[in-house]
Amino acid sequence: MASEDLKARFTPEATIGPFYPGAFLTHLPQDLWTVAPLVAHHPQGQPIVLVARFFDSLKRPVPSLVVELWQANAHGRYRHPQDQSAAPLDPQFDGFARVRTSDEGVLRFYTIKPGAHPVRRESAEVRAPHLRLTIFASGIDRLITQLFFDDESSNQSDPVLQSIPDPRVRGRLIARRRRTSGGGEGVGEYEIDVVLRGEDETPFFDDWDG
Amino acid sequence: MNTPDIVQRGGRVLPVVVNDRESEARTPANRLYRIPDAARDPFTPCPPAPFMRAGEHDLTRLAPGRPQASGEAIAITGRILDEDLRPVRRTLVEVWGANAHGRYSHVIDAGRNDAPLDPNFYGFGRLVTDDDGRYQLRTIKPGAYIARTDIGWWRPPHVHFSVVGSGVRLVTQMYFPDEPLNEKDFIFLIVPAADRDRVIGQPAATHAGDRAFRFDIVIRGRFQTPPDLD
Numbered sequence: 194m195a196s197e198d199l200k201a202r203f204t205p206e207a208t209i210g211p212f213y214p215g216a217f218l219t220h221l222p223q224d225l226w227t228v229a230p231l232v233a234h235h236p237q238g239q240p241i242v243l244v245a246r247f248f249d250s251l252k253r254p255v256p257s258l259v260v261e262l263w264q265a266n267a268h269g270r271y272r273h274p275q276d277q278s279a280a281p282l283d284p285q286f287d288g289f290a291r292v293r294t295s296d297e298g299v300l301r302f303y304t305i306k307p308g309a310h311p312v313r314r315e316s317a318e319v320r321a322p323h324l325r326l327t328i329f330a331s332g333i334d335r336l337i338t339q340l341f342f343d344d345e346s347s348n349q350s351d352p353v354l355q356s357i358p359d360p361r362v363r364g365r366l367i368a369r370r371r372r373t374s375g376g377g378e379g380v381g382e383y384e385i386d387v388v389l390r391g392e393d394e395t396p397f398f399d400d401w402d403g
Numbered sequence: 404m405n406t407p408d409i410v411q412r413g414g415r416v417l418p419v420v421v422n423d424r425e426s427e428a429r430t431p432a433n434r435l436y437r438i439p440d441a442a443r444d445p446f447t448p449c450p451p452a453p454f455m456r457a458g459e460h461d462l463t464r465l466a467p468g469r470p471q472a473s474g475e476a477i478a479i480t481g482r483i484l485d486e487d488l489r490p491v492r493r494t495l496v497e498v499w500g501a502n503a504h505g506r507y508s509h510v511i512d513a514g515r516n517d518a519p520l521d522p523n524f525y526g527f528g529r530l531v532t533d534d535d536g537r538y539q540l541r542t543i544k545p546g547a548y549i550a551r552t553d554i555g556w557w558r559p560p561h562v563h564f565s566v567v568g569s570g571v572r573l574v575t576q577m578y579f580p581d582e583p584l585n586e587k588d589f590i591f592l593i594v595p596a597a598d599r600d601r602v603i604g605q606p607a608a609t610h611a612g613d614r615a616f617r618f619d620i621v622i623r624g625r626f627q628t629p630p631d632l633d
């Protein structure tokens with residue numbers, strides 16, 4: 194079968210291992226609030242901070258874990274050739290960042306809250322605001338998941354979130370807004386624990402075609 | 404791996420690398436969730452076009468005009484293709500590896516073994532594929548290094564590759580042919596036997612005097628031409 198021949202040709206994935214170069218973290222955006230020192234830069238939308246803590250099966254923090262974040266702008270539009278949405282691009286927002294967890298297994302991601310968007314153009318189904326994470330670390334191959342916000346009612350009908358049958362498991366993808374904002378006026382700070390394996394394991398998705 | 408059973412129930416269960424404590428503690432135990440068809444938009448991360456400095460594809464020198472690192476300089480060339488075997492054009496490729504002694508310039512590799520640093524080698528570089536999805540890099544053939552002293556697990560020589568661009572995302576490791584350590588490496592052995600040749604660079608004609616290897620990469624996903632390319 195031709196499709197099987199093609200599948201057999203894929204290059205297997207592998208872990209980044211323990212020695213991922215820090216240079217690759219400074220070459221790409223890490224903070225979507227700031228494009229460079231001393232530059233007036235104002236992406237549209239509400240500034241937020243995501244504080245994510247990563248744990249392994251023994252509840253140990255996972256340091257030097259690399260996350261590539263990918264998100265829509267405040268209007269729900271991705272800067273991606275395939276996004277044919279009618280929503281506008283934001284000239285000052287690309288939506289991509291590569292960040293690394295600290296020795297305590299924590300990453301802080303400075304961005305703006307993404308907008309909701311239709312599943313496809315002219316589709317009635319709506320994706321709730323979410324962040325797309327691609328996760329790399331020593332010991333694992335690429336993992337992907339999506340994170341949501343606990344103050345968004347559209348979570349109730351998001352097709353990806355709701356595809357997870359168990360509400361407790363679903364809740365592990367929902368970042369909680371902190372009562373007291375540590376980031377200053379008007380900044381929403383959200384926190385979430387991501388458990389790679391074990392009790393309270395975070396759900397991860399499979400983007401290989403079935 | 405694409406049995407009807409898995410398609411019905413969800414995605415894959417990811418394998419754990421035996422004897423790899425980080426793999427054992429970090430690999431999700433639960434089956435991956437299949438993304439519902441309605442929301443299977445193939446948006447993969449699309450980083451802004453990278454700004455490249457001259458010579459970033461040449462890992463054998465810290466900068467153009469500097470002395471060459473010790474060890475054997477090698478060329479690695481190949482093509483990057485998407486799942487329709489179309490070239491992945493002008494996409495970012497990042498590579499990294501150990502020096503000829505099996506030591507990484509990464510600070511956490513200090514004291515792990517006795518292998519020395521090479522002052523002329525950082526062991527990382529970047530490049531962008533051309534319009535045919537071709538790439539070419541120059542590096543030092545990495546040395547093997549020990550992963551676990553207690554069980555004598557050595558990593559064979561390998562070069563780490565990352566490809567990130569619109570439509571595709573992949574991280575892999577390229578191994579070298581005829582290395583006896585390959586068949587004893589748990590990270591190599593987790594690759595299904597039928598796919599192992601896909602992660603071994605193939606000997607190729609000498610490139611500008613360097614021994615050369617060909618390493619083609621085929622990635623799940625469909626390359627989407629960014630608007631500024633055409």
Ligand SMILES: [Fe+2]
Nearest residue numbers: 210212561563
């Ligand atoms: Fe390595």
